[in-house]
């Protein structure tokens with residue numbers, strides 16, 4: 001099965017992160033944020049190209065093996081130290097393409113103890129975040145709701161988006177995000193209860 005990650009070349013500890021955009025839109029700001037995250041060089045980030053390539057979920061097709069595109073996703077999750085998702089709000093929730101991907105993962109072992117955290121490219125989308133957090137805490141014992149970075153670029157003009165994504169302020173915030181995620185990856189596998197209060201103090205750009 002092809003891997004999205006290069007073989008580990010050194011003993012230097014750099015987190016391997018699978019980045020998934022909930023938006024399949026070509027000009028997605030969430031995808032742009034994930035690409036900026038990958039380009040920042042703070043972790044080994046593999047960006048999953050297209051959730052829309054996954055077939056529609058059916059328990060009848062689960063396998064194993066599942067369809068090839070699903071097995072590629074599951075192998076990438078298995079190879080990653082953590083998964084980072086950035087997602088828009090669609091109709092007060094998260095898009096069907098992301099739910100479809102999660103449904104493919106839910107009865108497979110790769111996701112169960114996988115550390116997961118969220119980036120978010122909008123000043124809006126709080127209902128989506130509630131739904132997505134609820135789903136992610138169900139599928140992984142290691143979803144970390146308080147490792148969260150909001151980068152409100154959804155409504156900015158393109159030139160301003162480029163400026164924010166290339167800026168030192170974002171890089172510093174992403175470095176804090178990666179440090180928190182690294183600490184969480186290194187913690188023993190014990191699930192944390194989620195009461196939602198951590199979100200109030202979550203990191204974010206103004």
Ligand SMILES: Cc1cc2nc3c(=O)[nH]c(=O)nc-3n(C[C@H](O)[C@H](O)[C@H](O)COP(=O)(O)O)c2cc1C
Pocket residue numbers: 023024025027028029030031087088089090091092093121122124125154
């Ligand atoms: C089908 C659809 C439904 C949407 N529903 C909502 C919504 O319920 N609430 C909201 O704040 N924005 C909604 N939006 C706007 C998107 O969340 C917003 O444009 C987002 O920034 C797009 O992210 P992207 O640039 O990563 O694709 C919707 C957009 C689409 C295409």
